[in-house]
């Protein structure tokens with residue numbers, strides 16, 4: 001067994017640290033160089049070294065990241081993009097044609113919904129929104145022959161609804177559609193959709209995979225070589241690729257994904273404990289709570305329940321805005337999944353683009369991305385922000 005193949009069979013943390021790159025044979029460099037090059041010297045016309053020709057098509061730093069991602073998600077091939085949305089758009093171009101239909105979550109990330117509603121639908125791709133947690137509704141939304149893709153997020157952003165990946169994969173495949181799972185919220189450490197029957201995994205690597213709020217990126221991992229060929233063609237033809245420095249930063253973040261995720265989960269559980277039963281809080285939404293409607297499915301398909309906690313304020317929207325303004329250790333900002341804790345008001349911030357649609361989120365909702373700071377400092381900050 002080659003060293004690489006051996007690593008692909010290793011534990012998650014070993015793959016996160018080693019998969020995709022062997023120390024450089026010439027120098028022994030343990031970390032892949034940032035190949036800041038657009039082109040490659042050919043040994044005679046067509047005589048490419050290692051297949052490298054032009055950096056939109058392939059770049060060794062990006063190759064290291066792509067191979068690593070494939071190993072983490074247990075897929076056939078990985079692809080790295082300039083952003084999560086660039087990955088999504090490229091995938092839809094690879095899988096769909098005008099006249100096709102897709103089923104999308106009725107509480108998808110606002111930017112994903114905007115992509116479907118404002119970019120893909122005018123191009124000719126029809127969509128129907130259905131709740132990810134309702135397999136029957138997804139089955140009913142499928143148009144046999146026309147539906148090419150069922151798109152899932154689980155947990156969803158920001159309401160943390162849970163979809164049953166195995167069950168939705170079966171329903172999708174029965175209808176001849178592929179199942180695409182946006183695994184951004186769970187990260188490959190907590191959930192591996194391809195092993196549960198999904199065909200393609202999508203990531204905004206901007207979030208947990210990169211983990212340090214210092215790089216925007218996206219990824220696709222596929223389990224079928226034919227789908228991989230279509231994605232590879234469109235990745236090159238559309239050209240929304242990750243640059244070498246971004247690929248390097250993302251790969252550096254991945255090395256600590258396992259330890260970061262465990263601490264995100266530890267801290268999130270403490271935050272949930274603090275918020276549950278707090279006088280000002282109407283409802284705490286976290287898949288780790290037995291009261292959460294998706295708890296049983298989440299327990300089956302996730303290792304732990306993640307670092308995102310959403311909650312609703314009894315006193316309504318203004319109080320939710322005030323809590324966001326008073327928080328100090330929790331930084332008021334969009335995005336999630338970095339080592340630092342963030343707080344946001346989805347209705348006015350990340351999900352403003354779905355206001356007035358079926359996907360509108362409650363105005364009294366606050367979303368926390370619980371970071372890996374000292375837990376007591378996070379609880380003290382929430383206590384003062386909630387007026388304790």
Ligand SMILES: Cc1ncc(COP(=O)(O)O)c(C=O)c1O
Pocket residue numbers: 083084085086109111112153157182184185203204205206216217218335
């Ligand atoms: C679940 C989810 N998917 C996709 C995206 C889009 O990724 P990006 O912002 O990297 O384009 C986001 C961004 O917030 C997200 O939360």
